[in-house]
Amino acid sequence: MKVFNLSNVFLGFLLILFTSCQQQENILELESSMRTFDIGVSYSLKIKVSEKIERVTIQFGEEEQVEVVGSVFEFTPQEVKEAEKVVLRGHDGDDKLIQESKYTFKYVDPSVTEPVEDDPEVPRPVGEFPHHNPTSLPQLNTLNRPWSNSQSAIVIDAYESNGIDWDKMAADKRMAAVIHRSGDGLKVDKGYAQRREIARERGYLWGAYHLGRPGNVIEQADKFLDTVGNDDEALLILDLENTQSSSMMNVKEALQFIDYVYDRTGKIVVIYANHSTALDLNSKAKNHALIKKAPFWYARFRENIPSFPTGIWDTYFLWQFSSEINCTKTGSCLYNVPGTRYDMDVNVFPGTVDELKTLWYNPGSEN
Template identity: 50%
Template sequence: MTLGKLALLCACTLAPLAGHAQNDEFTKPWDDGNRAIVIDPYEGNDKLNWDEIAKDKRVVAIIHRATQGMETDAKYQERKTEALKRGYLWGSYHLGRPGDPIAQAKFYLDVTRPADTEVIALDIEGTSSHDMSLADAKAFIDYIARQTGRYPVFYTNHNTTRIITEQASGKATVFSKTPLWYARYLSTVTDFPKGVWTTYALWQFSSEQNCKQTGKCLYNVPGTDRYMDINVFYGSPEELKARWPFRSPTVEAQN
């Protein structure tokens, strides 16, 4: 997502696909040419050559940063228009910052005005003073759910996933209603913190953290910079199209 991110969607919404063990899900699934790939750009990703990207038939969806805090991503609208024209699945995310979470949620919805076919997501990159707090994240998620009738996808890193799971300790939590977008820049994960979630909806496995800085990209999408954030879906492009936009248990929308 942002160039400053550190190494850094719910058991009830996206259980592991039948017949596959967790080891398969967490052991270089992108090496399987049948697995779908999703990129998630933001305005800092200057290189986005659509004709080149189209050569990778595994890339069928794009989730673009729309807002952060109370600011709009300058590239969001033009890239959404181009992506939809080219037939990609579309989604957006809000990068949560300290401050009023309801004001941020309203701002995000006002900017994106998401269609029912679009992924909506909250990005919490960690638990530092630069990030939206987990308490505020809950308020943001609840508001989005009430307004849209569905829970957003929740993006975060391994450490925050572990903290949320430990804090829940078997108790009900709003996070369990969100599909997990898991950020972990490794080839293999053996310690996924099960509890709130049993697996991921998307796994962000490559970014500047393990590509631009080390020169060891786990996957390259043509037409993008080497530091493009790349995600894998544990299923085929057709299966991803069927699951998009990762609907969770719905709630009654409120005006």
Template identity: 45%
Template sequence: MKRRLPILLSLSLCSAIAALAQSPEFSEPWKNPKVAIAIDPFEKNEIDWDQLATDPRVVAIIHRATIGDRADLKYAERRDEAKKRGYKWGAYHFGKPVDPIKQADFFLATVKPGADVLIALDLESPDATKHMSFDEARAFIKRIKEKTGRYPLIYANNLVTKAISEQYGADEVFRKTHLWYARFKPSVTDFPEGAWKTYTLWQFSSEINCDPANRAACLYSVPGTAYDMDVDVYNGTIEELRKKWPLDKP
């Protein structure tokens, strides 16, 4: 029995990995025409609104609203245009290594989010000298919950997702949020479960893999935008995204 246990554990692990590899949510989900697409621009990204409208799968825009203590120069203008054109709207804060409570309050004062506005926190890297630390992120999240009654989505690349799952996997604050996952590859077989079991949004295309010098690696091009536009896929259909927006319910 003792000799069989490692074998059984190994088989179980292999089965789990195989199941993940075969999961449609982690294998080029953007190729499904029923699945919703979103973009998440900031002030330096260009948008041709009429061209953008030719892709009916792009139904949501999540714009950077604030970075540290500065507001995005295009946020208000694009919010008004997007809402006029019928897009679902969201706002995110790019976390910096300064007072998280002041950042949360500044974000809310800038966005003034109604019940139909998605709110999110961008945790760009585990480097707490350049970006918001995980402890600061917890304080930011709790402040947002205190002021709005809602939890923000957490934007995190694979490195950040793994670090949070390893360090805060049982933490109720992170576990009550939804994940906005960033990974620029066609399929994922090593998603780091812990704080989250899966993603709600997956940022899969950007200047990282859509650089003009290597266009063949670009996974999705949105009309009316340049190669540097961030593109996201929703873990569900267009109809489901519209129904569940702003994606903050359990």
């Protein structure tokens, strides 16, 4: 019969707990989930760094590692690459390596589109609805700085850590809508409920986006709808950051989420996706009846769109063109919404504020 010394077991547990806490303190990671980048475009990526890390270096492929100044590194991909290994290294005050984070970046030529493969048609009882894109703005090139047209509507999307000075923001008469993160996976955004009330009081259109994570799809959808509550005027959105990342919702899970929300509400969610995610959706879901009816919120952080990921969608409903990815100083972004900082996501609707109001709804069987 074995006899255990409980005091030693307890001390061992404390040692494991202490070691675990120490490891958790060494944080070194990219804040953005973006991993696919256009060649010839400059990007600024923020790094989340814990206090114990005093020096950060970065290494691209076989190149020599270089020191990162501050918490942002800037780079411009020059050639197409399928898999560029990128390593962040964190050092303490004695220049000892204490944390290492590895990523794989993909660099693409935005003028080249990928082939679309057919997938089985998924029948759903969906009615017709008006196209979610405007037609009346004169001489507007929707792929080249549409925000430069003084009539186009501006939309911000925020989460709990973004600051908003509502009084200052009111000075921008083109500011039409606020989209806010309702949750991240199963975690509810702490700023959602209060900001919804403020936005509504000030006359802004309101939208709720759910950041999709892997697993627990139905539970995530229920959490999303329960957080939004009985709010028929809120635009429902599924945020698909990277459908090929193990830390994000994939295409199969996204379609399950879309179907479930439709079954529960009769509404088709707006789809948020960047260029590479849109191509992935084209490849794997272009014949899914609901997603074919979903308005498209396109993330592309640049002044123009050299090639659009045509397949499921021919154009966009909203274009997210500015964030901390391509702006590092407040007041110097492609468009600056008063009362917000450089890290606020800014979007354009290629139509007037009044047009946007008529299209601010989720399509469904009744439309």
